[in-house]
Amino acid sequence: xxxxxxxxxxxxxxxxxxxxxxxxxxxxxxxxxxNEVANCIRCGATLFKQQKNSINRSLAFAITGLILFIISxxxxxxxxxxxxxxxxSSLLSTAFSLLEVNQLLLSIIxxxxxxxxxxxxxxxxxxxxxxxxxxxxxxxTAPLFRFLxxxxxxxxxxxxxxxxxxxxxxxxxxxxxxxxxxxxxxxxLILSLSLLSYxxxxxxxxxxxxxSNGCSL
Amino acid sequence: xxxxxxxxxxACHFCHTLSKLPEEIESKTQYELKAGKAxxxxxxxxxxxxxxxxxxxxxxxxxxxxxxxxxxxxxxxPIMTVIYWGEGQPDTILGGVVHLFAQGMWPLALLxxxxxxxxxxxxxxxxxSLLISVxxxxxWRPKDRTVLYRxxxxxxxxxxxxxxxxxxxxxxxxxxxxxxVLPNLGALSFAAVVILTMLAxxxxxxxxxxxxxxxxxxxxxxxxx
Numbered sequence: 496x497x498x499x500x501x502x503x504x505x506x507x508x509x510x511x512x513x514x515x516x517x518x519x520x521x522x523x524x525x526x527x528x529x530n531e532v533a534n535c536i537r538c539g540a541t542l543f544k545q546q547k548n549s550i551n552r553s554l555a556f557a558i559t560g561l562i563l564f565i566i567s568x569x570x571x572x573x574x575x576x577x578x579x580x581x582x583x584s585s586l587l588s589t590a591f592s593l594l595e596v597n598q599l600l601l602s603i604i605x606x607x608x609x610x611x612x613x614x615x616x617x618x619x620x621x622x623x624x625x626x627x628x629x630x631x632x633x634x635x636t637a638p639l640f641r642f643l644x645x646x647x648x649x650x651x652x653x654x655x656x657x658x659x660x661x662x663x664x665x666x667x668x669x670x671x672x673x674x675x676x677x678x679x680x681x682x683x684l685i686l687s688l689s690l691l692s693y694x695x696x697x698x699x700x701x702x703x704x705x706x707s708n709g710c711s712l
Numbered sequence: 713x714x715x716x717x718x719x720x721x722x723a724c725h726f727c728h729t730l731s732k733l734p735e736e737i738e739s740k741t742q743y744e745l746k747a748g749k750a751x752x753x754x755x756x757x758x759x760x761x762x763x764x765x766x767x768x769x770x771x772x773x774x775x776x777x778x779x780x781x782x783x784x785x786x787x788x789x790p791i792m793t794v795i796y797w798g799e800g801q802p803d804t805i806l807g808g809v810v811h812l813f814a815q816g817m818w819p820l821a822l823l824x825x826x827x828x829x830x831x832x833x834x835x836x837x838x839x840x841s842l843l844i845s846v847x848x849x850x851x852w853r854p855k856d857r858t859v860l861y862r863x864x865x866x867x868x869x870x871x872x873x874x875x876x877x878x879x880x881x882x883x884x885x886x887x888x889x890x891x892x893v894l895p896n897l898g899a900l901s902f903a904a905v906v907i908l909t910m911l912a913x914x915x916x917x918x919x920x921x922x923x924x925x926x927x928x929x930x931x932x933x934x935x936x937x
Contacts, residue, residue, distance in 0.1 A: 512730065513723065513728045513730065514715070514716035514721065514723035514728070514730060516723070516725070516728065517858055517861075517862075517918045517919065518715070518854075518858065518918065518919055518921070518922040519715040519716050519717055519723070519763075519919045519922060519923075519926075520713060520714075520715050520716075520922075521713070521714055521715065521716050521719060521721070521730075522713075537713075537855070537922075538854070538855050538858045538918075538922070539855065539858070539859070540858070540862075573880070573884060574884075575884040575885065577887055577890070577891065578887060578890055578891075580887055582883075582884050582885070582886055582887070584880060584883040584884050588883055589876075589879045589880055589883045590879070592879070592882050592883035592886075593879055593882060593883075593895065596882060596894055596895060598895050598899075598900065600900055600903075601875070601879070601895060601899060601900050601903060604875070604903050604907070605875070605876070605879050608872065609876075637727070637756065637757035637758060638757065638758060638759075640726075640757070641726045641727075641757050641759055644726055645726075648869060648910070648914075649869075651869055651872055651876075654869060654870055654872050654873050654876060655876050657823075657870075657873050657876075658873050658874075658876030658877045658879075658880055659876075659880065661820060661823065661824070661873065661877045662877050662880040662881055662884070664817065664820055665812075665817075665820070665877070665881070666881075666884065666885070668815070669891070670885075670891075697727075698728070701726075701727040701728065701729075701756065701757070704727070704756060704757065705727070705729065705756045
């Protein structure tokens with residue numbers, strides 16, 4: 496970036512004033528106590544969350560999540576027993592089984608939403624939080640976090656868990672459904688993922704990135 | 713109280729840093745700004761800055777119409793075929809719900825009905841009415857319309873549950889002619905509807921709802937001066 500672009504950096508103390516993302520109204524955020532949330536006075540959007548230790552806690556949940564994600568992929572989630580045969584299915588095999596019946600696009604959608612996006616979210620979050628903790632923020636930290644924020648909605652593991660429940664009930668009538676070891680890990684994975692998204696406060700991360708100025712603009 | 717745009721500022725979509733519009737860009741026409749010809753970057757996270765999502769209405773309309781077109785095959789074509797003792801029985805989305813209901817699994821039927829029928833229709837109607845209200849510069853209950861937008865954006869992804877169920881069944885029930893499940897074209901169309909409406913909700917800018925009110929207010933303020 497050239498020096499020209501430096502001119503437009505506003506000389507406003509960075510975060511006490513911000514514009515509502517949903518209605519664009521500029522507001523000043525008062526100092527908040529722990530666990531207090533600032534909402535927009537006009538449209539009610541969440542403007543700011545005050546959370547103690549959000550980065551440490553999120554890092555813990557993200558690492559837990561990664562371990563559980565690996566375990567969930569090692570063993571079958573569900574098995575089905577009928578006419579003396581057993582069929583197993585895991586996260587990846589669900590995506591690839593669609594490939595076998597010539598549904599390439601569906602298989603790609605399943606692969607992205609249940610494997611690739613969750614994996615990048617977990618790995619990327621751990622990487623960024625580690626960088627913040629070790630003070631090694633570089634040029635790529637901010638764009639990477641931006642990428643993670645924008646792909647957040649496309650990791651759909653919690654929806655996949657609901658689908659597993661539906662499939663279990665549907666099949667329970669006609670055949671023996673056996674829970675795999677991974678199913679327990681998978682349930683815990685969903686728990687740690689939702690705790691991660693609750694504890695990760697993007698404002699905290701952005702403040703850290705803004706302060707450090709790891710990349711000379 | 714002023715909006716960021718009235719104050720000559722741009723808030724970054726991601727990190728919420730407020731940036732001043734540089735003068736050389738301020739002098740350019742709104743059209744050029746919208747067309748992205750004058751690109752400035754956020755000093756904090758280097759994302760390209762724009763006061764409103766560029767061409768938000770056009771993009772949302774395009775994605776929504778595409779979703780609407782695909783909604784027809786998604787409901788008319790079967791989503792999967794269940795082969796049981798050599799006999800195939802294709803099922804559409806609604807057919808599957810009726811089937812579950814007839815089997816007495818009404819909680820499941822209700823769940824699938826809400827996720828695969830109710831939510832997609834709700835999303836299509838909500839996005840259409842939001843788009844039309846922005847075009848007509850409606851000033852009616854902007855807060856409720858913003859809440860409607862937030863709900864639309866939040867619930868959209870849960871429609872994928874039916875696609876995942878099909879994927880799981882296809883993976884598990886493969887016992888040749890005795891019992892197997894095959895996906896049909898309806899499933900792909902339905903997945904496309906879900907993804908397109910998610911993208912449409914994402915490209916709609918809720919600040920446009922408030923612009924109609926802010927613009928009207930600033931006109932009145934100018935008159936009273």
